[in-house]
Amino acid sequence: MPFSHSPATRRILLIDDDVELAQMLREYLEPNHCRLTLAHTGAQGLALLAQDDFDLVLLDLMLPDGNGLDLLKHYRQRSRRPVIMFTAHGGETDRVLGLEFGADDYLAKPFGPRELKARITAVLRRFEETPDAGRPCxxxxxxxxxxxxxxxxxxxxxxxxxxxxxxxxxxxxxxxxxxxxxxxxxxxxxxxxxxxxxxxxxxxxxxxxxxxxxxxxxxxxxxxxxxxxxxxxxxx
The missing domain is CATH 1.10.10.10 (Winged helix-like DNA-binding domain superfamily/Winged helix DNA-binding domain)
Incomplete structure (x- = not known):
């Protein structure tokens, strides 16, 4: 089923060197109003982030050319757009550091595409809710x-x-x-x-x-x- 929060296509950047996972997620997410852009190294991810404002970033913390935590910290200096990070199963320290550095949510590998879709829906819904200008400080x-x-x-x-x-x-x-x-x-x-x-x-x-x-x-x-x-x- 399509994402329920909006029929508009959401632009998502996936930074992960797992080619098989990337292809699976593309096949699952793109029929659900997502356009997935792939980066298989941190350097590729940083270059794409500098060129475009994606609606959401999916980030693996274990990248072939460095630690995804460094990329996350760099990205948070310029953008508040949501980030969901992927961590190795049992990597509690990385999950804690990722959230402290500014990730909005995380998933431990291995995970199913339906679970990821639910997390994306929840994070985007919260991020894209229209602010109520009448709410007092x-x-x-x-x-x-x-x-x-x-x-x-x-x-x-x-x-x-x-x-x-x-x-x-x-x-x-x-x-x-x-x-x-x-x-x-x-x-x-x-x-x-x-x-x-x-x-x-x-x-x-x-x-x-x-x-x-x-x-x-x-x-x-x-x-x-x-x-x-x-x-x-x-x-x-």
Whole structure:
């Protein structure tokens, strides 16, 4: 079935040296309103990213000419467009680093094309939702978020967040002092419920803490209540 969020063709860049996987994904995704451009090295991927703004990037972290984390970090310096990364099965460290460097979601290899399609649909839906210009800015202490633009400031300093990070921060700022469950955060920020062993929400929140320099004295803090969820506290 076609992607349900829009009939428009989405331009996707796949950076992966697995030729067989690339061909399988092209055959599966292109009938579903996707035009897949292939790059089999990091250098090819960087060259294509410099030429065009793709709607989404699929990135393998193990590339023949370098680490995909370096490419991801470089790309995040110029674009907030969504990135889904592929990691080797069991590569938890790479998954954590990828999310901290700005990936929106990840899939461990091997994976099925239907699962990838579902992740693409969820990530694009969240990224492409039309901002509501009437939504007021959210402010807690020195922290300000404009939901319509995604602009985040701490004091007078602008902080660059990924789309997933911004949506996690928004749902926490809308309910300060109240626990927000992991499933609720996952649905709002990623478009899916995290499974029992999925640490992506925790990793995104860890990145938020670092970027916003939270958990210092007289500042806001994001607290993890084991088995319940997360709460944004302080900032009075």
């Amino acid at each position: 959210l402010t807690l202490g020195a922290l300000t978020l404009d939901p319509a633009t995604g602009l985040v400031r701490v004091g007078g300093e602008e902080i660059a967040l990924t789309g997933a990070e911004q949506r996690i921060l928004e749902i926490l700022m809308r309910t300060p002092g109240q626990v927000v469950g992991r499933d609720q955060i996952g649905l709002y920020a990623l478009g899916r419920k995290p499974d029992r062993y999925d640490r992506s929400i925790d990793t995104h929140i860890s990145a938020l803490r670092k970027k916003l320099r939270l958990d210092h004295a007289d500042m806001l803090s994001i607290r993890n209540l084991r088995g319940l969820g997360y709460v944004l506290a302080g900032g009075a």
